[in-house]
Amino acid sequence: MKSKWLIIIAAFLLVTNIGTVVYFMSADEETTGGDKGSVLSSFSGNVAQVGEQSISEGDWVERLKERYGKEVLTQMINKEVVSQLATKHDITVSDEELNREIELYHRMVGTSADGHEHPDVEQMGDKELKEEIKHAILLEELITKDVVINEDELRKYYKENEHLYDLKPLYQISQILVESKEEAEQVIQELENGSSFSTLARERSIDEFSAPSGGAMGWVDTTSNYVDPAYLEIIEDMETGKWRGPIQTEAGYGIVYLHDVKKGSKYEFEEVKGQIRRQLAIQQLDANFDPKQLWDELKVEWEYGSQ
Known part of the structure; x- marks a missing residue:
């Protein structure tokens, strides 16, 4: 895929x-x-x-x-x-x-x-x-x-790759990553006092990829391999519009914010048959x-x- x-x-x-x-x-x-x-x-x-x-x-x-x-x-x-x-x-x-x-x-x-x-x-x-x-x-x-791709070949591809069409829920998240638990608690205090999450991420986060965009990490699912596992363990149970932390990660201590959630879905063979046909045809x-x-x-x- x-x-x-x-x-x-x-x-x-x-x-x-x-x-x-x-x-x-x-x-x-x-x-x-x-x-x-x-x-x-x-x-x-x-x-x-x-x-x-x-x-x-x-x-x-x-x-x-x-x-x-x-x-x-x-x-x-x-x-x-x-x-x-x-x-x-x-x-x-x-x-x-x-x-x-x-x-x-x-x-x-x-x-x-x-x-x-x-x-x-x-x-x-x-x-x-x-x-x-x-x-x-x-x-x-x-x-x-x-x-021309025969039906059996299309069904074989779908069966072998069925997991690709079983889409997990997506979570849109942002983070603030700092070096110590004490600093994370300071950030949390500022958040509780009404400070902007995105502004604090730009000012305080040490993550060079997400900090410039206000901590935004985009849409992820719980199998994502570029998001710290500690985040993935908790985002399923979070409410949208809320943050949680401090969370110990491999790179420091983080505060994660959940913006939105997209439900998962599964596509049956007939729904993706045309796409599979094009994909296999292009390979030829x-x-x-x-x-x-x-x-x-x-x-x-x-x-x-x-x-």
């Missing part, structure tokens, strides 16, 4: 480089009259003034196009090609399938240590993430539509697949000449 989501992430990166698109498109929006009160207007068509030398809006946009233009246009064409071909071949994604894929995404990527390895994906808003996952599903369906295909290979089915013309 983890390899499935590595493929999804790869599809994201093939379809959209989030940082580049946001950077380029926001620049384009401003240069085409987006914000009338922006700094651009104060330079009379220039985007910067360095001493006596100005940098024009045109030069700026031209440099962006030279550096990112082909890549961004490729990504935009890829999205349009997938959208048109999905319509042509009557390929759709139901709301149930999309919601299930989003939940599995959060489980396999967003709630694990691996999530920190994909900050661009992790920082997507819900709407953007939904669009990208839907696009990735359509792309997978298109590239595997001619691959050329690992170097490029979405540009889909362009041949449509008449794609662009300013960079031949593909």
Whole structure:
């Protein structure tokens, strides 16, 4: 299942480089009259003034196009090609399938240590993430539509990996980690006096990963291997909106805060049959697949000449 989501992430990166698109498109929006009160207007068509030398809006946009233009246009064409071909071949994604894929995404990527390895994906808003996952599903369906996987093989995979579809409850937590029990008790006293948990985490926590984000550790389940076992032993019995501590951990003494809980669920074979088929089909295909290979089915013309 983890390899499935590595493929999804790869599809994201093939379809959209989030940082580049946001950077380029926001620049384009401003240069085409987006914000009338922006700094651009104060330079009379220039985007910067360095001493006596100005940098024009045109030069700026031209440099962006030279550096990112082909890549961004490729990504935009890829999205349009997938959208048109999905319509042509009557390929759709139901709301149930999309919601299930989003939940599995959060489980396999967003709630694990691996999530920190994909900050661009992790920082997507819900709407953007939904669009990208839907696009990735359509792309997978298109590239595997001619691959046949028999029912027995699908059921065999499900049976061997049934635990992956039996989703445990998720707990959204934050922590404040300090070196000694005495310091932890001082933090607890401040919390009881009304101090903000997130502010204290930034100021006092010694955990370099969670402290900058106010102690946030994201969504975890009780099998998570990057959360201290001492936390996992107690979060099941906590109330949301409450904290507990001090808790002795391997790295010091912690106070854990429970923000929210998501109930577990189990997906039966028929619910995930399509996903399994795509996953097994992709494993049979050329690992170097490029979405540009889909362009041949449509008449794609662009300013960079031949593909």
